[in-house]
Structures are given as structure tokens and as C-alpha cells.
Amino acid sequence: MSQYNAQSIEKKWQEKWDTEKTYKCNNPGDKNFDSSKPSYYVLDMFPYPSGSGLHVGHASGYVGTDIIARKKRMDGFNVLHPMGWDAFGLPAEQYAIQTGQHPRVTTEVNANNFRKQLKLLGLSYDWDREIDTSLPEYYKWTQWLFLKLYEKGLVYQKEVAVWWCEDLKTVLANEEVINGRSERGNYPCVRRPLKQWVLKITEYADRLLSDLDLLDWPDHIKKMQSDWIGRSEGAEIDFVVENSDKKIRVFSTRVDTIFGVTAVVLAPEHPWVKDLTTEAQKTDVQNYLNQTSAKSERDRQAEVKEISGTFTGSYAYHPLIANKKIPIYIADYVIADYGTGAVMSVPAHDERDYRFAKLLELPLIPVIKPDGIISDIECFTEDGVLVNSEIFSGLKSSDARSKITTTLENKKLGSKKITYKLKDWVFSRQRYWGEPFPLSFDESGNIIPTPESELPVVLPEMKDFTPSEDGSSPLARVQDWVKYTSKAGKSLERSTDTMPGWAGSCWYYLRFMDPHNAKEPFSKNAISYWKQVDLYVGGTAHAVMHLLYARFWHKVFFDCNLVPTPEPFKKLFNQGLVTAFAFKDSTGRLVVSDEVENVEGVYKRKSTGETVERFITKMSKSLKNVVNPDDIITSHGCDILRAYEMFMGPLDDEKPWTDDGLPGCTRFLKRTWNLFHDDSGEIRKNLLRSASVTSDFTADQQQIEEAFHKCLKRVNESFVNFNFNTSIAAFMEYLNDISGKVDQMTTAQGENFLRILSPFCPHIAAELWEKTQHNNRIDFEKWPELDLKLAEGSTFELVISLNGKPKKRLKTQRGSSSSILEAKALEAMSDLVSKDKIIKTVVVPDKLVNFVVKS
RNA sequence: GCCCCGGUGGCGAAAUUGGUAGACGCACAGGACUUAAAAUCCUGGGCUACGGUCAAACGGGCGUGCCAGUUCAAGUCUGGCCCGGGGCACCA
DSSP states (O other), X not given: OOSOOHHHHHHHHHHHHHHHTTTOOOOXXXXXXXXXXXXXXXXXXXXXXXXXXXXXXXXXXXXXXXXXXXXHHHTTOEXXXXXXXXXXXXXXXXXXXXXXXXXXXXHHHHHHHHHHHHHHTTOOOOGGGOEETTSHHHHHHHHHHHHHHHHXXXXXXXXXXXXXXXXXXXXXXXXXXXXXEEXXXXXXXXXXXXXXXXXXXXXXXXXHHHGGXXXXXXHHHHHHHHHHHOOEEEEEEEEEETTSSOEEEEEXXXXXXXXXXXXEEEOTTOTTHHHHOOGGGHHHHHHHHHHHHHSOHHHHHHTTTOOOOEEEEEEEEOSSSTTOEEEEEEOTTSOTXXXXXXXXXXXXXXXXXXXXXXXXTOOOOOOEEOSSSOXXXXXXXXOOEEOSSGXXXXXXXXXXXXXXXXXXXXXXXXXXXXXXXXXXXEXXXXXXXXXXXXXXXXXXXXXXXXXXXXXXOOXXXXXXXXXXXXXXXXXXXXHHHHEXXXXXXXEEEEOOOBOOTHHHHTTHHHHTTSTTOSSSSSOHHHHXXXXXXXXXXXXXXXXXXXXXXXXXXXXXXXXTTSSSOSOSEEEEEEOOOEEEEEEEOTTSOEEOXXXXXXXXXXXXXTTTOOBOEEEEEOOOGGGTOOOOHXXXXXXXOHHHHHHHHHHTSOTTSOEEOOSXXXXXXXXXXXXXXXXXXXXXXXXXXXXXXXXXXXXSOOHHHHHHHHHHHHHHHHHHHHHHHTOTHHHHHHXXXXXXXHTTOGGGOOHHHHHHHHHHHTTTSHHHHHHHHHHTXXXXXXXXXXXXXXXXXXXXXXXXXXXXXXXXXXXEEEEEETTOOHHHHHHHHHHHTTTTOOGGGEEEEEEETTTEEEEEEOO
């Protein structure tokens, strides 16, 4: 056999790895655990096993982490590289409902398909650690950990105006609603008061923000998190209402503008609106309230530019100006659940207040002047110098803020305050497919946590698990599950809500450390060895929700002494989305890919010949532009697909999939195969382990050695930023460099090449390793040591330039002194420059000589 | 509107601290092998209404979105602008 047959090699090795458990990762305490090795935990964001399976986009991230895991093994680490299923949650349930099956069944079928696909990619997971968040042996510990949050007082029940999605028949978290529509399915959502379980994530807001500094994460992700947390420093100020004992509390970051206040504005939902409305204004206010509540939340957000509001008839006293009365308004630009739901309106220095004042013809009182420059802007929103502000006039904005706040504190009319955009996390869902809460109610309505001995609270089997019309949870229909008698003999009723899909993923990375522990979520032993995730790779889609929630839970565990680190994911890397081409016609209607043909660079609809426009978008079933890795593996091979996905570009770049580059990688692996085989298809004798060794390198062997170290240098460098495209390029270059010299190649040189190839293309490397008489596994071979001298070579091309423009090149010994370089360059340039015209010479050793001449 | 990231050949892309722009591939063109094709191998290439020449070799000029600046030297640094992608969006 001589031809490179990817499929048979890959099948052989995948079966071997499976039965041999080559990539099994031992824990401290296990028989084969090597405690002398340091740990490395590299994790993919585990998938929700969808019905459509993996596409080539998922594969690129998984291949990337696999390359890193394999390299780390060769660097002598114990590598934890696991995979599992994020199986609970809305998408799984929606899919089950659509296909008329039970989610338990679809989840299993889909997971089987995913596992099969992942194995076809040759990924070196320890499959013994596979987990499924929807199995009782897993969610028992989700419930157990939830009770830790409960014990810490971080769980409460509250009647809150929550996002309700009529189509999904459930409550959604703030993070799950985008512009008034559900993130999943894009259905309209409305605000609705419902009693819900809520987690006090706001108690951790400050730490979630400041601990971002500890993390090696991409800046844009950190920024998205800090924007979401939305910390702002300011003050709360009380405005005493005229003829009343009420004080309206407002929040402002611009206390320095307080002397410019011309109105106090409440959100329409503010609880005091009714009380503050005078008889004369009653109709106006009622009309306005009707008008705003009729607007759906979505409309309110869409009409950002339009401002509206009305007068309540009441007045409040300015806290710092004696006897000055300020009118009280209501307006829907003020948000009820941010800050205090009320603001002091300073039209001269705030954009929205300005528009509001223009609309209602309120006066402008400028109290801040730009520092230095004269400006005639009516609404100046930046910091400056105070004017017209009694004793504070002349102060800079920042100084004025602290001085005025102190004055207000002394008068007991205000205080420093930090406000967050982050809200507490609405944690219950009125759906079936999730973890039941380990909480019950006794006859007087007290909350009774389920004792550990009675965990898990098993999700009851239901034939019809569709959401209820009235918004109550489907579990409420399982009466004999809801009502039960506790071991202590009390008759109790269970909470019928389930946890959101995020619950399982809040701690799965910890379970992977000790996945079969029946006594605890993870052992002290395991967590103190693995500590935290060293490298976490996934798409940017989870930048806010999953990553914020998991950090929150982890911090609670840290406070409970369950984990040794304050953060779960040390380094985060965002793999770029692999997109695909799609087509639309002149009316903007989508045209499925298989109806389109390329006629000399113009895309046309096959049936009509009409020109269509190509654009780039996510892969989706409906556009028929999903590319499945299985197909490429069948037609080309897994190693070829792996090499190509990496060769397409840096791992964090977004890129559209095309087949165009596949032939290049196919040739690359064929050439690799042929490197180890002679023309008759026999394995080359000089590369066998038993080949005789000569003491000195021939000239060719020396060149092969230099080419190898040049290649190794680039491959090593690609592990810094995961731009593995340059690794593949370096391999190809190596093959070009040594072509014609392969008869001379030594066994050790062949071995080294296979070693550094193996993380990228593990099957062909394993096969050639075996064929060259090695009976161990290449996967645990030591990664070769770089010899920088060899990598750079003994000579270089000296560039000689004139006024910065390269003119000549000279092969030169590396390490030559500046004076030698200058002399050589001068001699070489004698036909172009005479020495007396040179006004300056710049010499960069091992690089170039530049002569500057007068023009 | 605000914030972040990016813009390099026909295409995907590469390029330490500023120091040979276009590595490595794809596609393309020419050649070798072949009855032929596939496969394989070799060769070529940024652009140029410049000089040169029958043609070429060769030489010049211009080139990393645009304009300016710093520098002996700019894809890389600085300022302004244009385009594309992403995030946030009445958060007081």
C-alpha cells in the first residue's frame, strides 16, 4: 500500500484511541495519576446538542482547542480536555415540541449524533468525563449548589414586573430579551407582574466588575461585561414635596449641575404619581398614563428620539436654594427600575432634559461654563466650571460634585450613591425542561429548602409537558408530585417552576474535574489540583449571559470555600464565527444556495437566470448553506479538514466557509505522506527507527535541520495567539525547503517533523510514527527543543538601500560587524553612489544598510 | 448618537522592537510526463497610457482604504477623514 488513504488511517486510529482510552485523563488519587506533572485545563464551551448537528464552524473552535490540548500533553502537562452536553433549556424543549417527542429522547439522540461527529474530527477528549446537565446525577448537584446560594441569602421570591413571552409561555431574564423580543425565537415580550425566584446577582456587581482586572480576556468581552454591569457613581438627592411629608429621591451623576434644576421628573410607573397629581391635572395625567401603558415596551424603546410628558400639578423644594419651588412632572424617558425612578431635570446640561424642556417650555438655567473656551451651545453636557451656583461658583465640576454632596449630606438631603444597570437575576421559568427547584412551601407559605438527603428533586415524567395557557408551570399539573409529605412528616408543596437553561452551565466546568462523584459536586482533591479553567474557548455569543452568570456562581462558591480561585476562567479566547455565503434577489428575498450558479463571476438563479446578490451570513438550515464536517471528512479526510480549517485564517477571525482552499491542504498531506515513502510506495529505509546513524550531517542534512528549526520557530510562535494558519504555512514551507533532499533525511529529522505535525494532523502523524517502527504513541512524545541559531541560519540577505529605498541585496554572514557591513555595502553601491555624496549611513546589524544622499 | 475591532494582489492571507510588503496556499497561465485526461512535477506573476526591445531581459515610477505628519526608513507610530463588522442605546 502506498497511496495516502486518509479514511482508512483515520478510522483505524480513532478506533484505537477509543478502545485504548489514549486520552484518558487521571485525577489525583487515580492509579495512573502522575503527580509530578503540572495541570492544564482547556475547555470548549459545551454545546446544546441541537437537532441540526455540528457544522464546520463549530469544528474550527474544537480543532483549535484540540491542537492546544495535544501540544500541552507533549509539553508534559496533565491535560484536562472534556466534552459534554448543555441539555436542559428552552431550545431543547422547543425542538422536542416541534418534533412531537419527549426532550429526554431528542436530547439523547442529538447527543449521540454530536458525539459521533466530534469523534470523526479526531478530538482528544477524555470521553469518560462526558456529562449531561439534564441527568439526575448531574442536576442533583446543580440543586445542591443552588441551595448554597439560598443559604447565603441570595435567593428570594418577588412579585416583579418581568419579561413575559406569550409565544414561549414563560418568563425571560433581562439578558434574554433584546429590544422587547425574545433572544430565542424573536417573539414579542411584555412586562408582567409575576411571583418569581430571583437571585441577588447585584450583591456581587462590584466584584464582578473589579475582578475583570484579574482576567486574561479579550478587551471587548470585558467591556461588554462592564457595560452590562453599568456602574455609575453619583448621589441620591431628596426633594421635599410642598405641603406633604414626602421626599422625592432622585439619582444623579451630575450633582454639580444642581443649581440648574428646573423640574423633577418621575417615571410614569413611580408609586407616588397618583398622590402627587392635583385635581386640576388629573385628566392630563390619566391621559398620559393611558398613552404610555398602551405603548408596548418595544415601541417605547423604538421611539427613543420622541419625548413626552406631563405636569402633575405639584411642586417640591430645591434642596439648596431656599424657598425655590420646582415643578414635578412625569415622563416616560425616565425608567422606573433604574436608579430611583426619578430624576432632577437640568435642561442646560443634559441632552434629554433639554429636549424635555423644549417640549414643555421649561426654563434653562446654565450653571456650568466650558473651561477656557467660550461656547454658545445651549446644552453643554461636559464638565466645566460652575457659575451661578452660590458659594460653589468657580469650582471645577469634579470638585463641586464632592463638595455639594457633602453639603447635602450635612443637610440630610442626600448622600453618595453607586448605581448599577445590572438587575437581580430572574431565575425561574414556567417551563418543563429544566431543573426543579429544591424548594417547597409549608401550609403557611414558608419556604422549606429540600434537605440534601432528599436530593435530587427529580423532574417528574410528563406526557404532555407543553406550557400552560395561564402562565403557570406545567409541573403544577402533576399534583401527586407537587403535594408530598416530607420525611419529617410535614405536608409540603413543591415550587413548580424550573431553573433557566443557564443553571447547568454555571458550574459544569467544575463537574468535569470530578464528573462521577456521587457524594459531592466535586472533591477537594480534584479542585485543588485543577483549580480553574486555564483556557476557555467559545464564541462571542456568550459574552454577557453565560460568562457573567458562571462568574457570579463561582464567586459564591469561592465565598463558601468550595473553590480556591475567585474567577472560573483564567484566559478566554473568542473563536471567530465561520459564516457562509447566502444569496438574495433584487427584492431582497432570500434564494437558497443550491438554486444559484456562478456564471463567470456573476451569481444567477438557475431557474430564471436572474442575477442575485451574494452576502455573508450565519449558517442556517433555512438558507441551505450549512456545511457539515462529516461530508468533508468523507470526501477528503479529517486531517485535511483540520489543516484547512486552521489554514483559513487566525482562529479569532470571522470568515465565510468556502471549499476553495481544500485542494491545497490535500496536496500538503499527500506530500507529507510521500515524504515518508519512496517512489515504489515503500516506507523510506532512512527514516526507520532501525536506520543507521552517522555522526556528522551532510550539507543536505544540515539544510534540513535548519529548515526544521525555522519551521519549529513559527509553529511555536503560533501558540501565542492561536494563529495556526501560520503553522500550516510553516509546514508547507518546510516541505518546499527539503524537497530533493529527502533521501538524506535522518530518522531523527523525520521523527521531529512528525512530532510537531501531530497536534494538527494527529492521524497521519500516528500512522507514519507507527510505520517508521515506533511502537509507543506519538501523543506523549516530548515536543522538540528550538535551536534559534539553526532557525535563523548562518547567512542572511543584507539589504542595501538609498534614501530608504532598497536597491541591492547581498548574501552575508550573520553577526558581521557594522563596519564590515558598511564597507561591503559601499563597495556594492559604487556604481550608484560616490562616497562624498553620502551625508548619513544607517546600519542595522543582520538586516540592512541605508545610505542617505543629498537629492 | 456613543464605544470597540478591522480595511494589504483575482481570492484566503503573511510580515518581532518601525527595517526586503505580498511568505504559504487557492485560482490562473506556460511547460514536462501521458495516445488523452486525472494525478504529479517544474516555471511565472502587485500595478504601470514610463524608458528599453521585434519580443524579452533589464531599468524607472507607483503601490498595504483616503489625506497630512513624524522618521534615514511607515502596512506598522501620530492627527483628520471614508468604508465595513460588532457592541451599547432615553441608565440620569
